[in-house]
Amino acid sequence: MTTQVAPIVGPSAPNSLLKIQKATIKKQLLAAEFSEQLTLEAKPREFTMQGSELVHPDLERCFAQLVPHFCLLTEQLVEHAEYEAAAGYWPNYENTNELPEHFETYEVTGIIMGSKNGVTLMGKRTLSSSKVLNMTSQYVSFEPVPEEEVETDVWHYEHAGRLETAVLDAIAEIEAALRGKCSEVGKQLDLFDAEQNKEEVIAEFGEVTKNFPATKKRRAKRIGE
Numbered sequence: 417m418t419t420q421v422a423p424i425v426g427p428s429a430p431n432s433l434l435k436i437q438k439a440t441i442k443k444q445l446l447a448a449e450f451s452e453q454l455t456l457e458a459k460p461r462e463f464t465m466q467g468s469e470l471v472h473p474d475l476e477r478c479f480a481q482l483v484p485h486f487c488l489l490t491e492q493l494v495e496h497a498e499y500e501a502a503a504g505y506w507p508n509y510e511n512t513n514e515l516p517e518h519f520e521t522y523e524v525t526g527i528i529m530g531s532k533n534g535v536t537l538m539g540k541r542t543l544s545s546s547k548v549l550n551m552t553s554q555y556v557s558f559e560p561v562p563e564e565e566v567e568t569d570v571w572h573y574e575h576a577g578r579l580e581t582a583v584l585d586a587i588a589e590i591e592a593a594l595r596g597k598c599s600e601v602g603k604q605l606d607l608f609d610a611e612q613n614k615e616e617v618i619a620e621f622g623e624v625t626k627n628f629p630a631t632k633k634r635r636a637k638r639i640g641e
Contacts, residue, residue, distance in 0.1 A: 432454055433452065434452055435452075436448065436450045436529055436590050436591065437528070438527070438528045439527055439586075440526030440538065441476070441525060441526065444470045444471055444599070445470065445471065446467040447464075447466045448463075448464070448465050448590060448593075449464050450462075450465070451463070465594065469598040470599035472592070472598055472599050473599065474597075475589040475590065475597075478585045478586040478589045481507070481586075482579075483519050483524050484506055484507065484515075485537065485553075485575060485579045485582065487519065489556065489573065490551045490552075490553050492522065492541060493505075493519075524537055524539040525539050527586060530557070532559065534559070535555070535583050536552060536553055536555045537552070556573045557576070558577075
């Protein structure tokens with residue numbers, strides 16, 4: 417899945433084309449495998465990146481929107497009357513960004529993009545014992561279903577269109593993260609820590625100034641004095 421040419425944040429090039437292959441979030445840090453083309457004619461370059469800044473809340477929300485699909489694809493939760501009678505199985509994103517209560521123990525931790533326009537979701541479920549069950553969903557293709565297969569028993573994910581929209585949103589935020597978008601909270605904490613460390617050094621050793629060594633001529637003059 418490829419994004420359009422767009423300006424990047426950083427010194428590598430004024431424009432580039434990114435293609436995300438895999439992306440995961442662990443402890444609010446993004447890790448990604450992707451290729452980059454500096455021009456449409458250039459040969460793609462492969463990269464693996466481990467982020468060091470906290471991801472932006474927009475990216476976390478995009479991953480959260482994949483949770484209902486993850487639960488269906490791993491057959492952990494199904495759409496049934498119990499959810500419909502309450503708030504419904506699917507979140508109402510128009511009113512809130514929060515997931516319904518029945519998704520509390522689930523989390524999507526990553527996506528793997530297929531070479532033929534599809535996706536595999538990675539995630540986990542926190543059990544009542546507080547242990548974590550890691551799971552990988554079955555692959556979902558976003559390609560149109562051929563007419564001859566509509567009447568067969570070949571499995572197709574009925575919410576593939578809805579999933580594709582959510583994945584495209586996530587891809588856009590992953591690309592933004594690779595181009596420099598991150599949490600302002602992380603930046604503020606880094607600045608606070610730096611200022612705090614500076615204050616602690618001054619309190620213990622006093623203000624630090626640069627003292628340049630005297631030249632040989634000055635040293636000789638001082639000895640003669």
